[in-house]
Amino acid sequence: MGAVHASCVVLGEDGILIRGPSGSGKSTLVRDLLRLGAISGLFAALVGDDRVTLTQRHGRLVAAPHPALAGLLEIRGLGLQPVDATVSSAILRLVVDLAEAVPRMPEAGTGTILLQGVALPRMVLSPDPGRATTVLWRWRRLRVMMMTD
Secondary structure (H helix, E strand, O other): OEEEEEEEEEEOOEEEEEEOOOOOOHHHHHHHHHHHHHHHOOOEEEEEOOEEEEEEEOOEEEEEEOHHHOOEEEEOOOEEEEOOOEOOOEEEEEEEEEOOOOOOOOOOOOOEEEEOOEEEEEEEEOOOOOHHHHHHHHHHHHHHHHHHO
16 A cells, blocks of 8 residues: 555546646646536546555555545645545546656557556646546547457
8 A cells, every 4th residue: 555646536437547746737637527527427526636545456456535635626726625526435447647748659568557566558648728638538448448348
């Protein structure tokens, strides 16, 4: 079990871990995904912002909020704010890494990452106003792939 500097949101039944340096937009992406989920009629909820705990269980990686930040989301200029839609944990299905610059075409082998012995799909995104839509698109593609396996 370990705490990581990351945020996590749930779409449908799937946890999405969002990693990146301070100021990279993790909280903003979480907020945008919560809003986009609500607009799209999807279940969307906050697991944790800024720090989450990861635990490997039965071959799956489970994210939970850090106790000091449970139910809170940082909004730039307003500080920590309570969020109504929260869950206590989620099984991770996707990792999103935020980076300043991203190659146009991802290199082979960068589409997955191994975290605590669990292989997860991974995507790298730059600071782009449309990145929540990109995450939603990738998540939907993963759902289709999981249903056909």
